[in-house]
Amino acid sequence: MSFFSTRTAAPETGSTMAPTADDDRGGPGAPPPARPLAQPRGDQRHPLPDKPIPIIDCENVDIYYGKFRAVSDVTMVFGRNEITALIGPSGCGKSTVLRSLNRMNDLIPEARVTGRISYHEQDIYGSDVDPIEVRRRIGMVFQKPNPFPKSIYANVAYGPKVVGMDVKNMDDIVEEALTRAALWDEVKDKLKQSAYGLSGGQQQRLCIARTIAVQPEVILMDEPCSALDPIATARIEDLMDELSQEYTIIIVTHNMQQAARVADRTAFFTARPSEDTGDRTGQLVEYDITRKMFSNPGDKRTEDYISGRFG
Amino acid sequence: MASIGTVATAPLRAGKAGERSGASIGFLIGLWLAVAFALLCLATLLVTSFIDGYPRLDGRLFTQYTSQVLPETAGARAAILGSLLVITTTAVMAIPVGVAAAVYLEEFADNRRWYNRLIEVNLQNLAAVPAIVYGMLTAGFALAVGLERRVVLSGAIALALLILPVVIITTREALRSVPAEIRQGSLALGATPLQTVWRQTLPSALPGVATGTILALSRALGEAAPLLLLGGLVFVTYDPNGLLSGFTTLPIQIFSWTGQPQDEFQQVASAAIIVLLGLLLLMNALAIVIRNRYQQHW
Numbered sequence: 001m002s003f004f005s006t007r008t009a010a011p012e013t014g015s016t017m018a019p020t021a022d023d024d025r026g027g028p029g030a031p032p033p034a035r036p037l038a039q040p041r042g043d044q045r046h047p048l049p050d051k052p053i054p055i056i057d058c059e060n061v062d063i064y065y066g067k068f069r070a071v072s073d074v075t076m077v078f079g080r081n082e083i084t085a086l087i088g089p090s091g092c093g094k095s096t097v098l099r100s101l102n103r104m105n106d107l108i109p110e111a112r113v114t115g116r117i118s119y120h121e122q123d124i125y126g127s128d129v130d131p132i133e134v135r136r137r138i139g140m141v142f143q144k145p146n147p148f149p150k151s152i153y154a155n156v157a158y159g160p161k162v163v164g165m166d167v168k169n170m171d172d173i174v175e176e177a178l179t180r181a182a183l184w185d186e187v188k189d190k191l192k193q194s195a196y197g198l199s200g201g202q203q204q205r206l207c208i209a210r211t212i213a214v215q216p217e218v219i220l221m222d223e224p225c226s227a228l229d230p231i232a233t234a235r236i237e238d239l240m241d242e243l244s245q246e247y248t249i250i251i252v253t254h255n256m257q258q259a260a261r262v263a264d265r266t267a268f269f270t271a272r273p274s275e276d277t278g279d280r281t282g283q284l285v286e287y288d289i290t291r292k293m294f295s296n297p298g299d300k301r302t303e304d305y306i307s308g309r310f311g
Numbered sequence: 312m313a314s315i316g317t318v319a320t321a322p323l324r325a326g327k328a329g330e331r332s333g334a335s336i337g338f339l340i341g342l343w344l345a346v347a348f349a350l351l352c353l354a355t356l357l358v359t360s361f362i363d364g365y366p367r368l369d370g371r372l373f374t375q376y377t378s379q380v381l382p383e384t385a386g387a388r389a390a391i392l393g394s395l396l397v398i399t400t401t402a403v404m405a406i407p408v409g410v411a412a413a414v415y416l417e418e419f420a421d422n423r424r425w426y427n428r429l430i431e432v433n434l435q436n437l438a439a440v441p442a443i444v445y446g447m448l449t450a451g452f453a454l455a456v457g458l459e460r461r462v463v464l465s466g467a468i469a470l471a472l473l474i475l476p477v478v479i480i481t482t483r484e485a486l487r488s489v490p491a492e493i494r495q496g497s498l499a500l501g502a503t504p505l506q507t508v509w510r511q512t513l514p515s516a517l518p519g520v521a522t523g524t525i526l527a528l529s530r531a532l533g534e535a536a537p538l539l540l541l542g543g544l545v546f547v548t549y550d551p552n553g554l555l556s557g558f559t560t561l562p563i564q565i566f567s568w569t570g571q572p573q574d575e576f577q578q579v580a581s582a583a584i585i586v587l588l589g590l591l592l593l594m595n596a597l598a599i600v601i602r603n604r605y606q607q608h609w
Contacts, residue, residue: 104499109421136501146492149515159500162510207496214500 048264048289052079054121055218055248056101056138061115063096065108069274070096071282074115076267078218083240083249085263085290087256089305092269093282094252098220101250102138103131119218136163139216143223145203147195147210152178152187155195155206159214173213181209182239201232208239212247219243221251225258237262256306259290266290268302357588364581372582376548377564382575387583389547390564393463394590396551397560398532400467401474406524408471409478410513416479417486418508438476445473446537453541460541464554469537474527481523485516518605525598529591535562561587 056078063071071093078084078101086094096105103124105111117124124134147155156174160167167173174191178184183205187198195206204224211219221240225233240249240262253259259266267287271280286299297303375386416434420427449469453460489512497507513520535543543563551558559567561583568580 102499104495107495107498109423132501132503135499139501140495140499142492142495142499144492146490146496148493148496148511158497158510159502162497162500162502162506210496210500 048082049079052077052082052084052265054078055080055119056250057116057118057121058097058101059116059118061097061100061113061117063093063100063105064110064112064114066110068279069281071269074284076284076287078248078250079265080248081244081246082264083244083251083262085259085266086250086252086269087254087259087266087305088269088282088285089271090254091280091282092271094267094269095222096282097269098222098250098252099140101218102135102140102220104135104140106131136214137216138218138220139211139214140220140222141204141207141211141224144227145200145207147198147203147206150195151192152195152198152206153191155210156213159210163214165214177209177213178206180212180243181205182235182242183209199232201228201235204228204232204236205239208236208243212243216247218248218250221249223252223254226254233258256294260294263290266293268293268297268299268305270301270305360581360584360588363578364583364585367575367578367582368585372579372586377546377568379546382571382573382579385568385576385579387561387564387579387586389550390559390561390583391586393547393551393558394532394560394562394587396463397466397470397538397558398528400463400554401470401531402524402528404467405471405474405478405527409475409524410482410520412475413479413482413486414508414513417483418504418512434476434479438480440476441536442473442534443536443540445469446540448472449537450541459555461544461557462555463551463558465541466538466543466558466560467554469541470531470534473534473537474531477527477530478524481527482516482520485519485523486512488519489515518601521605522598522602525594525601529594529598532594533562533587533591535560535566538563539566561590 054077058074058076058078061071061074062069074097086098088094099105100111100113101117101124105113113125119134119138122129148158150158153174156177157170159165160170160173175184175188178187183202186202187206190197195203198206204227208219208224225236228236237258240251243249244264251259251263265288268285269282270285271282273280286293286297286302288298293302294306297306371384371386372388373386373391374388375384376389377387378385416427416430420430422428446469449465449472450460452458452468453465458465493511493515494507497511498504502510538560544557544559546567547557547559565580565583565587568576568583571577
């Protein structure tokens with residue numbers, strides 16, 4: 001039995017995985033297939049509903065650091081099994097929004113969220129909500145690959161252990177998670193070796209494997225490719241495409257081509273200086289289907305940004 | 312622009328203010344002298360101890376108890392065993408408390424609270440408090456709870472209090488050197504803060520904690536003042552056999568022997584100093600090995 005089988009529509013093949021991205025990529029090290037730049041992927045996939053089927057819903061969300069309002073009045077719906085990109089210039093609050101979606105912002109002592117962020121219609125900032133449980137369901141991959149200073153195996157096994165998953169065979173879970181993260185073939189002979197021996201791109205895929213090993217429903221990615229070379233980036237993007245069949249992915253990126261390549265929907269944020277304090281507060285300018293955002297944006301600022309006139 | 316050209320084409324001869332000027336060379340010589348002085352003092356200490364003590368550095372030193380009348384039969388057996396027992400007890404008391412305090416301050420304490428800031432400031436102060444004050448504190452504590460002052464437990468309490476601030480400070484530094492990304496990675500998987508500390512942060516910090524702790528213990532090992540204040544015994548002719556047993560330690564024994572008029576006692580004191588130095592060297596070497604071998608490079 002596949003341990004992912006509860007939610008996945010993929011054939012259940014136990015620990016030997018169904019063929020994945022590895023096959024069409026011709027094994028490790030092979031260059032990824034050439035793809036046209038900036039071709040919206042909405043065309044290649046399932047028809048996208050006009051309105052996203054909500055999984056995370058932000059209503060009038062303001063985020064403060066102490067007295068400073070970092071983000072103001074964000075209202076948007078993240079769609080189930082979609083890839084949503086958050087783009088915008090530096091300091092526009094897109095990472096802040098991302099981190100508020102799984103309460104990673106709680107780690108900053110002064111951070112505060114007002115408004116409502118709901119996940120399956122439960123307010124994740126509700127007084128009876130355990131942030132630990134939120135983070136388990138809504139996983140996160142960081143900008144800089146951050147494997148633990150342990151073996152590759154231990155990195156993946158860590159999550160299931162700490163969240164107390166009912167694990168029958170940890171080896172199967174590790175293999176399955178690594179396979180899904182398109183890393184298994186490259187590391188299957190050195191599972192006991194330190195994760196620090198891997199390349200940056202492999203480390204980042206290990207972090208993705210580690211995240212999916214705890215079976216989250218949503219994966220947040222905070223500029224996951226900004227520390228990687230173009231080949232490693234392409235592999236992560238392919239992987240995101242694969243994963244979006246089962247997971248909801250929300251990605252912050254500085255790279256507009258990346259948003260155009262991978263995202264079903266894109267949200268554009270920008271920062272506007274406040275009239276009374278002069279603080280630059282981030283706000284959501286436009287949120288739409290990626291194809292439309294990049295071909296026919298509804299707001300002048302979006303158009304200026306994606307055509308490279310500012311930011 | 313002429314001036315820039317002039318500078319660029321000027322000869323590269325040593326000028327008066329260059330690194331071969333009189334002031335520079337004088338300064339360098341001063342530095343060398345300072346280093347030489349420090350090393351010379353250390354060498355003198357080592358060499359004279361070694362010359363004086365070497366003839367007595369034999370089996371008697373390790374197997375015999377001290378003697379008041381027969382210096383040639385005097386040994387440091389009780390002091391060596393006493394030192395080992397006291398330092399082990401000190402470690403058992405100081406390390407868990409110190410590490411736990413450091414984890415609280417570094418991982419859980421909210422720095423905006425006044426009491427946490429107060430603890431911070433006082434920790435630095437405590438590290439600078441003279442050792443003998445901890446002896447007085449322990450004497451008062453022992454009196455209050457009805458504990459004998461001259462037993463292993465009292466001595467270990469004094470030494471544990473003495474090194475506690477150092478253990479806390481070095482542990483905090485080791486914890487601080489663990490990157491925030493490791494904690495975030497763990498928390499983002501749904502681990503609790505406690506699991507994160509226990510399974511990620513603390514194991515990653517362990518080499519630093521071990522190094523700092525061993526260095527602190529080696530300081531405690533050489534300490535005599537607080538134990539003398541507690542009335543540490545100088546004439547022990549039995550093995551310390553428990554926490555409530557009387558004891559002596561190497562520094563106390565050395566102190567006592569050097570106070571004797573006979574030359575033979577001076578000799579055996581020198582031999583005991585060699586043993587003490589050997590122990591200290593061993594502990595410091597262990598700290599260095601742990602640091603080099605297990606230190607994490609992020």
